[in-house]
Amino acid sequence: MPKISQKGQRMPASPIRKLTPYADKAKLDGKKVYHLNIGQPDIETPEGMLNAIKNIDFKVWAYTPSEGTLSYRKKLTEYYNKLNYNINPENIIVTTGGSEAINIAMMACLDSGDEVIIPEPFYANYNGFASQSDIVVKPILSFIENGFALPPISEFEKLITDKTKAILICSPNNPTGYLYSKEEMQALKELVLKYDLYLFADEAYREFCYDGRTFISPMHLGGIDDNVIVVDTVSKRYSACGARLGCLITKNKAVIDAGLKFAQARLSAGMVEQIAGTAAVDTPDSYFETVNKEYTSRRNTLVSKLNKMDGVYCPNPGGAFYVVAQLPIDNADKFCQWILESFSYNNQTVMMAPATGFYSTPGAGHNEVRMAYVLKNEDLHQAMVCLEEALKVYPGRIEAQSKKLKAESI
Incomplete structure (x- = not known):
């Protein structure tokens, strides 16, 4: 059989989309999945x-x-x-x-x-x-x-x-x-x-x-x-x-x-x-003002709830609609798969992107995840409830630097 190119072999998979099969399976199993993995806004197009x-x-x-x-x-x-x-x-x-x-x-x-x-x-x-x-x-x-x-x-x-x-x-x-x-x-x-x-x-x-x-x-x-x-x-x-x-x-x-x-x-x-x-281009400024207020509120919800969790640290970002949070976990890739594949709380779970895929340096971001606050506040609240419960029972939980970072940021 002909071989694919070395370039094809080197091409990295998307860390944002690679867990999609696990999310699809979770949905087939009847779970509600909160998608915080991808920057697909729910804001209406002008x-x-x-x-x-x-x-x-x-x-x-x-x-x-x-x-x-x-x-x-x-x-x-x-x-x-x-x-x-x-x-x-x-x-x-x-x-x-x-x-x-x-x-x-x-x-x-x-x-x-x-x-x-x-x-x-x-x-x-x-x-x-x-x-x-x-x-x-x-x-x-x-x-x-x-x-x-x-x-x-x-x-x-x-x-x-x-x-x-x-x-x-x-x-x-x-x-x-x-x-x-x-x-x-x-x-x-x-x-x-x-x-x-x-x-x-x-x-x-x-x-x-x-x-x-x-x-x-x-x-x-x-x-x-x-x-x-x-x-x-x-x-x-x-x-x-x-x-x-x-x-x-x-x-x-x-x-x-x-x-x-x-x-x-x-x-x-x-x-x-x-x-x-x-x-x-003729979209009125009022559209962006409304959207900005909404994202600010969502950011505040997400960052506040993350930093209230035991062992979690999340900086407060100045823009976009993403956060990178440090979790008390051994491996972000394993955790993001586990929470879809093996966990649910009230028949709900969360899809996140392992931060490892956003680094080129080997080993960097191993206990970090990226979340997009592209869901309404009510859904963000429920997603954070799921995440907090998941962290309590995750087999690879590790108490690490997060507590120190949280203390220093106060």
């Missing part, structure tokens, strides 16, 4: 976006330009320039989700064997994108003790070699929810200028910043226009994950020219999705 699809009237469902329709790129320019990005439609390539934007950025800017430094834990699919492009991920650890703040710049410099071509950040962060400060972004600016690196910025969660905190994009810093590549998506902003519509933004014309060749190779992003995306 009405204007849905109406644009309902009112479509065309005779031919045609290709669109590889860079995206001019009408959509013009509309996106309105949105980004309200945020002081100072761009024009020629600075945008429309992509099939934010995932393709990251793929195109990597392929356009890095050669096989080149290195990208990424603070970890990080969005698990970055490993997959890098594997597809034969790029080497150089992880740099951030720590739960300080809420997963940006590691010191001196630690970045230890990793930089002649193969280092880029730094990739996500702010607000998936999976930790950490929001980089202006000072941290300024430090990154100075670093990429010093070593002439690209700075890839995944801004999928830009709208979700809490407690009056301010979102800072590298687009706001000035002086690094040729270094910065922003990747974005409608998935989270408009609760439209299934639209698979994103974009790559840069003022570096050489990157746009190279990226467009990769975009041409896959032909085009979807026409219907871009029609919906064009309408989405």
Whole structure:
């Protein structure tokens, strides 16, 4: 039988989706499963976006330009320039989700064997994108003790070699929810200028910043226009994950020219999705204000209940809709499977993502899980009741660092 490629063997499985068979089996057994494993919001998609699809009237469902329709790129320019990005439609390539934007950025800017430094834990699919492009991920650890703040710049410099071509950040962060400060972004600016690196910025969660905190994009810093590549998506902003519509933004014309060749190779992003995306830009601010309040409330519910549990520690994130919590367990992968396969409380259980899949460093995150607060408060409450009861009876329970971290955070 023919063998699959080494690349196929190296391609990592998604830590977010790999436990799905166990969740499906739990449901077949009659259990209610609270899905905290995946960032699929239950917030309704804006009405204007849905109406644009309902009112479509065309005779031919045609290709669109590889860079995206001019009408959509013009509309996106309105949105980004309200945020002081100072761009024009020629600075945008429309992509099939934010995932393709990251793929195109990597392929356009890095050669096989080149290195990208990424603070970890990080969005698990970055490993997959890098594997597809034969790029080497150089992880740099951030720590739960300080809420997963940006590691010191001196630690970045230890990793930089002649193969280092880029730094990739996500702010607000998936999976930790950490929001980089202006000072941290300024430090990154100075670093990429010093070593002439690209700075890839995944801004999928830009709208979700809490407690009056301010979102800072590298687009706001000035002086690094040729270094910065922003990747974005409608998935989270408009609760439209299934639209698979994103974009790559840069003022570096050489990157746009190279990226467009990769975009041409896959032909085009979807026409219907871009029609919906064009309408989405006119979503009123009141929509985001309501959503922000809802996520703030959910965050408060989840973090509060986690930190009240014996042996559990969870930092309070400044953005996105995720937390990474440290649990008194021996192995997050085992625990997340066990709670689906072997546990229920009042015929209910919880699906979480083991944090190990969000690290590249072997052994890191072994007692951490990522949870997405994408369910209403009542469901989050019930899910936390299940989790607390599960921790009481889990055979691999270990009293570890969590109590100390909790005490230090008080």
